[in-house]
Amino acid sequence: MAFYYLCILKFEILPSVNQEIRDKYEVVIGLEVHAQLQTESKIFAADAASFGASPNTHISPITLGHPGTLPKLNKKAVEFAMRMGIACNSQITENQYFDRKNYFYPDLPKGYQITQDKTPICMGGGVHVKLSTGEKTVRFHHIHLEEDAGKSLHTDGSSDSLLDYNRAGTPLIEMVTEPEIKSAEEAATFMTEVRKLVRYLGICDGNMEEGSLRCDVNISVMPVGSKVFGTKVEIKNMNSMRFIQKAIEYEIVRQIDAVENNEKIIQETRSFDPATGRTSGMREKESMNDYRYFPEPDLVPLVISEEWLSSVKEQMPALPWELFEKFTKEYGLPAYDANVLTDSREVAEYFEATCQFTKNYKAVSNWIMGTVKSYLNDHNLEIGQLSVTPEQLAQLIQLVDDGKVSNSTASQQIFPEMIADNAKTPLQIAEAKNLIQQSNTDTLQTLVDEVLANNSAKVKEYKNGKKGLLSMFMGEIMKKSKGSADPKVTTALLQKTLENL
């Protein structure tokens, strides 16, 4: 109760503007999305790039910025960045070099970050998003390669900051959008698409909690129709879809409110506090940043030849929208199904693998969206962890299609058993548990005749119009068959028999 009360209190304190005032303003948002590339080693050194190791165990003299060390570029990081550019229809820059971005901060041991300032690896392109208001492409200004910094820990009560350099030198791509995102919804939808895409491409795990995908939000407001952008504010290091939306919502209201009250918006970096739902200004260094970029002399230029580009193009995995096309056209699935199934590459692959063993594609779709998904959700598993193979799922679907078991028996009784015992085929399970439906009309006819003979009084009532008794007869037959009678076949037989009496 107390908690609930607090929430209301906080909610009430958050500023708000009415819709009429809000409609007078246009929101301009640009995102800078950082994606950590899933390479084995770092971008300029051979130390491991994986997350979660104990502090300062993935280090080398290069990572630590010792004098006399030389960086050497990871080929895979370059190819991963190219994949993103190809998927987004960007122009891949032929002649590139790296730049030094100079600043002092303890998480950056060299005193500069190696990045691409003048010649980003990808120019232009964009990501298609479906919004409640329609569809659009959020365009990229560019995508560039750079190295991540280390991690600083600031503990209360200590006069020191602790530095872990495992992350220093991990490869990143920074995707910079044009300032043309118009709302919190659009920003979140775009981020969701980017996450889906990097996962499909196998270049980033998209784990926002661990920070492998994060973004900075640049946001300003201006009167509708204005050609001059308002003063922009940058919200740094957002690593949750929900927080991105909340921070943008808050910032829109704060800025409109300020403009309405003739207050000046200060160009600054702000941080979002999830506990209060507010953003607040971060203390800036005394002078504006002056990064003094210059070409990195320790790395030779990078030239992407036509051959290299085509070889990367050839290795591209299928993209979500290509699979959507295929699923609706080749497999004849409804758009809804195709959307759900292509939400993740793993699910799409499982669907296609299952379709190798059965032609009943719609049933495969129903099974994956229904029984399989709910099992995975209940047990907090990914489809890759499912013990039932695509072939086994197809066998189960076949069992239903052959009328040997009902759909509900298959999903409620056989499927759980298949998970419990992966060695048995669905048919073996159905036989062992006596679940095979009687669809043999001779056997069923005998049962129908027996039941009707034993209930001659009820049969008379039925004949006199008490049609509701049909379900009573069915129940009796089911009982006699110990639940194994195929309901469809039995109902038909029963009705026919009664008619002919």
Next chain:
Amino acid sequence: MNIDQELLQKIAHLARLEMPESAEKEMKESLESVLNWMSELDEIDTSNVKPLTHMSLEINALREDKVIPNISREQGLKNAPKQDGEYFRVPKVME
């Protein structure tokens, strides 16, 4: 080019150098003479010359993506002015 005190102190700050007032005059003159000498290059018309970013003609010095374990944590921390066996310790950078 003229270097005023403000610019001189800014440059010193960016390089994290302390510039006592007593050194300002000499440093200002020295910097100006370097800049003036370099400005002789402005006499050459470079409007049709591509920027030369690298002296060597070598391109694409790349590594395969393979992990090669390097130094241990102990070795990495060895020369740090302050460390605790796990982390490098630096004066607190945020409140």
